Amino acid sequence: MNAPSRKKRILLVDDEPFLTSLLRMNLEDTDEYEVREENNSLNALDVIKEFVPDLILLDVMMPDLDGADILFRLKNDQRLKHIVVVFHTATVSRTELTSHGGIISGYPFLPKPASADQIIAFIEANLPNPLAN
Amino acid sequence: MNQNQATSLLLLAPDDQRGEYLRHLMRAASKDSEIISAARPDEALRKLTGASCSAAVAEGSDGLALIKAVSDAGLDVPVIFIAPDDEGDLFDQARAAGASEAIFRSELSPDTLQNALHYALLYRSQDGQTEGKEKHAEVVAMERTESLARLASSIAHEVRNPLSLIILAADFLAKPKPLTDAVRANVVNYLRHGASRIEEVVTSVLAACAPKELALEAHSTNEIIEEALLSVQSRAPAGIQVNFIKDCAANLPAVFVDRARMVDAVRHLLTNAIDAMPTGGDIGIKSYAQIFTSSERADWQREGWFRAGDVGVIIEISDTGHGIPEDKLNHIYELFFTTKPAGRGVGLGLATVKKIIQIHNGRIAITNRPKRGVLAMLTLKTAAHS
Known part of the structure; x- marks a missing residue:
């Protein structure tokens, strides 16, 4: 088992609590990640500041603040703008994404539904440096 | 439909005095329309057929006779019926006979008549054989396509989320490792929740789009x-x-x-x-x-x-x-x-x-x-x- 400090920090922001719970269980099962869930988009920025994740898996359509709002605020905060953000959303299809090479507006997207293996591969591919920390 | 566009309206009034009053209201209600008067129901029917009137305003028992005659002749002309306030029976009979609208005298004003004419002409234009009908059909078809695309995209979104639950729950259960009863029950609950959400979406879409016969x-x-x-x-x-x-x-x-x-x-x-x-x-x-x-x-x-x-x-x-x-x-x-x-x-x-x-x-x-x-x-x- 790796020391907790070696684990990569993943923040899951999605208004579906059951989904973030299952994602967390699957990610934690690998023993590679320290995972935090946030289901209220209004709390997302506070949690980001406190948890300082290596990567945020962000939903797009959420009440109050949507994924784009959170991204905008994050990228305008000097202390947080370096954090990697990837989107996990049901608003785009796999076909739409393929034609964009998996990137929309410069950000990687993973369409829902995705398997645990696909999500892990997606996270690993986008972490800034998988071997660091 | 603009009720102010040039059109012919027929007027059948019970007497000259009422005729003058109704003509005045019709002018106020439909400014650019030509108003053709008739003294009797048979004359009114002839003029309706010959002058291609868009609608008729008819009052009293002669008005009722005109509505029946229009219906018998199979004419597609809406007739707005004006009933004396104490003639409730006439009012009901006119509606039963197919008046496009029935209005009691006391309720008659340029506004009520304008509304009645507006809807009478609107429905006629939608049912008639005009180029407006084709345009209307085009717009309806386009709106239907757009709304179908929106619906399909929404259904996809609403199904993908619970589908994610099912896939991730299955992935978790599929791993070769011991699970406590509580964890297994929890994951199975997520799985069932996902399945019932999809069922709910499908049932609701069917209910909202294609309701069964009404009892x-x-x-x-x-x-x-x-x-x-x-x-x-x-x-x-x-x-x-x-x-x-x-x-x-x-x-x-x-x-x-x-x-x-x-x-x-x-x-x-x-x-x-x-x-x-x-x-x-x-x-x-x-x-x-x-x-x-x-x-x-x-x-x-x-x-x-x-x-x-x-x-x-x-x-x-x-x-x-x-x-x-x-x-x-x-x-x-x-x-x-x-x-x-x-x-x-x-x-x-x-x-x-x-x-x-x-x-x-x-x-x-x-x-x-x-x-x-x-x-x-x-x-x-x-x-x-x-």
Whole structure:
């Protein structure tokens, strides 16, 4: 088992609590990640500041603040703008994404539904440096 | 349809004095129209056939005779009937014979006549063989395609989320490792939740798009309200105080509805009212009867097909919640449009309510109340007029 400090920090922001719970269980099962869930988009920025994740898996359509709002605020905060953000959303299809090479507006997207293996591969591919920390 | 465009209107009045008055109102109501007068029903019918009139205004017993003659001749010309105030029978007979609108003399004004002409000409243009009909069909087809695309995209979105739960739960269970009973039960619960969400989406889409045949019978509005109320009693979260304030009129005329569907419609509205007040509040539930006058057509006759003289029963449900943002009001009946947080609704309720009310030839209106909260108003036809 790796020391907790070696684990990569993943923040899951999605208004579906059951989904973030299952994602967390699957990610934690690998023993590679320290995972935090946030289901209220209004709390997302506070949690980001406190948890300082290596990567945020962000939903797009959420009440109050949507994924784009959170991204905008994050990228305008000097202390947080370096954090990697990837989107996990049901608003785009796999076909739409393929034609964009998996990137929309410069950000990687993973369409829902995705398997645990696909999500892990997606996270690993986008972490800034998988071997660091 | 612009009622001011050049068109010919026929007038059949009982005498010269009434003729002069009606001609004056018709000019005010339809400024650019040519008005052709007739003294008797047979002459009126001849002129209607020969002069390609768009609509006719006819008063009294001769007017009734004209409506019957137009119907017998199979002419596609709307006839607006004016009834003396003490001639209720004539009023009813004219409507039964196919008058496009019946108006009592006391209700007659340039506005009521303008509304009556507006709708008469509008329906004629939609049914007639004009280039307008083709344009209308084109617009309808385009709107249908766009709305189908939106619907397909919404369904995909609503199914993909619960599908994610199923896939991730299956992935977790598939790993070769021991699980405690509690963890297994938890994951299986997620799996079942995902499956039932998909089932809910499919069932609701079918209900909102293709309702089954209606089982129409005369029912008490207040009993429908009571049944719906019973089903939402436990909707408010524990510790949240929601007060139901009822003001339901006694002895309302029966409404001719599919009871289960109407209960469902009222239940959705009550559910929305409760969900709009996460910290609690008051829900007003009101029922009353109303006789409609022709002047009330202007706003919503096209939806409801109520006619002057019909008795409707109104159900009002109001809340003291956050209201609906003004820019969202136009979208509230769209499938999957919701302002609720996840888990409280996927945006199928109002689409379903609207469909239920539409297939009952009723009317739904949802507005923000002046101070706070939402007022939902259902208007239903009574058994006698359905």
